[in-house]
Amino acid sequence: MPDDLLALENQVCFGLAVAARSVIALYRPVLEPLGLTHPQYLVMLALWEREPRTVKDLSETLALEPATLSPLLKRLEATGYIERRRSAADERALEVRLTASGRALRAEAETIPPRIVEQLGLPVAELENLRESLHAIIGAAVRADVRAV
Known part of the structure; x- marks a missing residue:
């Protein structure tokens, strides 16, 4: 155990x-x-994985409150990357779909992860281990009934 439990450098929250x-x-x-922006990029990543998605599904997937997600979606729609429509199956649900421009952007975005890895200068295996550790922390926080938003 560290000598000083309240030392800044000993805090997981500070490091994160x-x-x-x-x-x-x-x-x-x-x-x-x-x-x-980075939050908009996360929305696009979720949509490149699967579309259409409801706002509720995106909110849960990205661990963002709908009130936080809504302005991001409005800006992405204004840029022409997505469109929002009421679901034909459930008028209460708002579906988000990529436009042709949003789908085409994926090819450019494929260059992003390798560029970030290069800038970090860390071995990919170390980053993969970190990602797994972060997912474990997220899971532990969810199990502790802590909402990360």
Whole structure:
């Protein structure tokens, strides 16, 4: 156990917060030419995996409140990457779909992960282990009934 439980460098929350800000900062100049912010990029990643998706599904997948997600979707729609429509099966559900432009953007986005890995300069295996550890932390927090939003 560390000597001082309250020392900043001993706090998991501090390490996670600084690491998250630092890594997201690496994405900014890479995403800017695509007209995307990091949160918008996450929405696009979810849609490239599967579409259409309801706003509720996107909210759960991205661990974002609908009130946070809604402005992101409006901006993506304004850029022409997505469209939002009421579901034909359930008028209460709002579906989000990629436009042709949004689908085409995927090819450009495929260059992003290798660029970020290169900038970090860490072995891919180390990043994969980190990702698994982060998923374990997320799972533990969910099981503890903590909402990460």
